[in-house]
Amino acid sequence: MSQNDAALKARRREIRRDRFKKRMLGSADKRGLLMSVVIYVLLITIAFIYLYPILYMFSRSLMDRSDLLDASAKWLPSQITGKNYNDAILTLDYWNSLWKNLVLALIPTVCQVFICSMVGYGFARYNFPLKRFWMGVLILAFLLPTQVTSLPNYLTFSRLKLADGTVKPFLITALLGQGFKSVLCILIFYNFHRQTPQSLVEAAEIDGAGHFKAYWRIAVPLCTAAIVVVTLFSFVWYWNETTLVREYLGYGHTRAKGLTTLMIELQKFEDSYSVTFDARASSVTSTNKINDAIRMAGTMLAIAPLLVLYFVLQKQFVESVDRAGITGE
Amino acid sequence: MGNWLYEKVLPLLSNLPWVLLIGVCAGFVAALVYAIVRTVQKKTLRRSVRESLWGYFFIFPWVVGICIFFLSGVADSLLYSFYNLKLEGGLQLAPLTGTDELGNTVYAPFANYVAVFNKELNYPVTLANFAVSLVLQLPIIISFSLIIALMLNGKIKGRGVFRTIFFLPVIIATGPVMSKLTAQGVSSVPMVSQNTITSILAGMPEFIVTPITDLFSQLILILWNSGIQILIFLAGLQKVPSTLYEAAKIDGASGWETFWKITLPTLRSMILLNSIYTVVTLATGSTNPIIDLIYNATYAVTKGYSYGAAMTWMYTVIVAVLLLITFLLIREKKEKKSNAVWRRDVESARRGMQSGKVRKLLERGKHA
Numbered sequence: 001m002s003q004n005d006a007a008l009k010a011r012r013r014e015i016r017r018d019r020f021k022k023r024m025l026g027s028a029d030k031r032g033l034l035m036s037v038v039i040y041v042l043l044i045t046i047a048f049i050y051l052y053p054i055l056y057m058f059s060r061s062l063m064d065r066s067d068l069l070d071a072s073a074k075w076l077p078s079q080i081t082g083k084n085y086n087d088a089i090l091t092l093d094y095w096n097s098l099w100k101n102l103v104l105a106l107i108p109t110v111c112q113v114f115i116c117s118m119v120g121y122g123f124a125r126y127n128f129p130l131k132r133f134w135m136g137v138l139i140l141a142f143l144l145p146t147q148v149t150s151l152p153n154y155l156t157f158s159r160l161k162l163a164d165g166t167v168k169p170f171l172i173t174a175l176l177g178q179g180f181k182s183v184l185c186i187l188i189f190y191n192f193h194r195q196t197p198q199s200l201v202e203a204a205e206i207d208g209a210g211h212f213k214a215y216w217r218i219a220v221p222l223c224t225a226a227i228v229v230v231t232l233f234s235f236v237w238y239w240n241e242t243t244l245v246r247e248y249l250g251y252g253h254t255r256a257k258g259l260t261t262l263m264i265e266l267q268k269f270e271d272s273y274s275v276t277f278d279a280r281a282s283s284v285t286s287t288n289k290i291n292d293a294i295r296m297a298g299t300m301l302a303i304a305p306l307l308v309l310y311f312v313l314q315k316q317f318v319e320s321v322d323r324a325g326i327t328g329e
Numbered sequence: 330m331g332n333w334l335y336e337k338v339l340p341l342l343s344n345l346p347w348v349l350l351i352g353v354c355a356g357f358v359a360a361l362v363y364a365i366v367r368t369v370q371k372k373t374l375r376r377s378v379r380e381s382l383w384g385y386f387f388i389f390p391w392v393v394g395i396c397i398f399f400l401s402g403v404a405d406s407l408l409y410s411f412y413n414l415k416l417e418g419g420l421q422l423a424p425l426t427g428t429d430e431l432g433n434t435v436y437a438p439f440a441n442y443v444a445v446f447n448k449e450l451n452y453p454v455t456l457a458n459f460a461v462s463l464v465l466q467l468p469i470i471i472s473f474s475l476i477i478a479l480m481l482n483g484k485i486k487g488r489g490v491f492r493t494i495f496f497l498p499v500i501i502a503t504g505p506v507m508s509k510l511t512a513q514g515v516s517s518v519p520m521v522s523q524n525t526i527t528s529i530l531a532g533m534p535e536f537i538v539t540p541i542t543d544l545f546s547q548l549i550l551i552l553w554n555s556g557i558q559i560l561i562f563l564a565g566l567q568k569v570p571s572t573l574y575e576a577a578k579i580d581g582a583s584g585w586e587t588f589w590k591i592t593l594p595t596l597r598s599m600i601l602l603n604s605i606y607t608v609v610t611l612a613t614g615s616t617n618p619i620i621d622l623i624y625n626a627t628y629a630v631t632k633g634y635s636y637g638a639a640m641t642w643m644y645t646v647i648v649a650v651l652l653l654i655t656f657l658l659i660r661e662k663k664e665k666k667s668n669a670v671w672r673r674d675v676e677s678a679r680r681g682m683q684s685g686k687v688r689k690l691l692e693r694g695k696h697a
Binding site: 151302307 | 383405420483500553
């Protein structure tokens, strides 16, 4: 009897150990607890690394001058101050620059999305003479550094008197499918349109729709995911580019005369700061010296519109990745 | 040689894109006229003609743009590298000359390229450094983004939140913001101090320690550069057919085996794409020291644009070689036999599953 009892107990312990082991290490169908912990720890760590610069920037931008020097206030400001943002807004001439930058980024983005979608569709759907040659040119344009074409293009612009501080050169290049990183946009659209079932488009054509109508009413609605991705990317590229933007605007232009972008203003931040504040109070320059907090506030302000856009489009963007097709085979 | 080049070849070069553009326009118009005439005559148009016309209709703006801005830019920049370009009072191109052994003045079209070799002492060093950092960074970026994509693809809670955070670099990691952050020293991981790493690696020789410490000091930048790569891998992972995994599970493959035998082989083309993308962005990005060097040379008084163009073209050739090496290393090799057999088995298992054959086989196994 007692022997039987002991055996039963041992068996029970064994089962319990098995169950524990299974829960920890997992089985073929389910991930074990241990593995889950490892994955979550990794994910959270890396997420922190990704967020760290932004958090750092944000907390710094709220710091007082005394906090910057105080080693104990490395993370959180002891006292939140909005003065840095005030100064940065004045230095960047923020609302004015923001408006100009929105014009400069939004209009070419819309054109770029429209044209690249058409070009991608043309390549994906039709066969025409020299197709392979043009595809080769497309790949070449992706691989060559922009420096190769930058001066000849600048010369072309100045010969045609296009680089005059307006949105014109951006508009023309975007409408001719030569916007910033347009090759990538075309490739994304190419892959999406290639996945659209041909039968759908052909059915529309049999029903009497023309080729363009079939594209506009069938193919475009089917690639909304690509449109979201390309819109977001193009906007970001137009927003962040500085070298090419300066070339397109013409080198002699300042924000007083023509258009500008926040990133260009950010590059000149230190100079504009001293100009803005020296002119106001030349006697108290010592207290008005630029510091990291103001710089960080300026950077924060410059990327704020991007962050807003990203969080607005975030859901569609993340989903569009799920729907696949940002890349081809 | 020089004479021939300057008189016959180079003048043609800058005209090529325009000839191409005019040719394509003429062809398009001719086909259009033909199509209109046929339609007016109420005759049917051949399908291939219709296809070509519509194809060119869709890509036409791009064709015009690429000829005006890209191809002519490329041709011009190649042309300038064989001349001495001056911008005073309009564009002036002077053929390059040199003296031969007898003291006669002769054309020397490659003088700019030779000068880069002779004058630019920083150039080879910077190039070598860039190549080393490329070799170090590429595997890290690729494997890191693959791991992240695998984790994000699995069943985890808060997937949307994680994805939102992980794609954040795509938005901010370009432009002057990054340089502002690097200047602040945000580019290294906060918890791991430089000294810890140095002390861990204390016993090792110099040439191993330096790249590794460099790597850690740049870690955030490297991770931040892998946003698009994660995106591409995630998209690729979505396309692996789930039936393959199910078949492997029936055959009793563990997760580890599944990764090596199904996930990785299917992702091979994505790895290639990602590597090429990474090499291109690292090579042409504005943080690249060589691009800096070229810019400085272009706007320096003594060197000028022709010199810069020569440097750019040499660099382009080097990047092309690097890309070719990457391509050859990662491209799809001829399938090994064992792999093929294994794939066939999976395929047949899948087919069997559909017809219930596997179930029958399993049942028979149980009875036996």
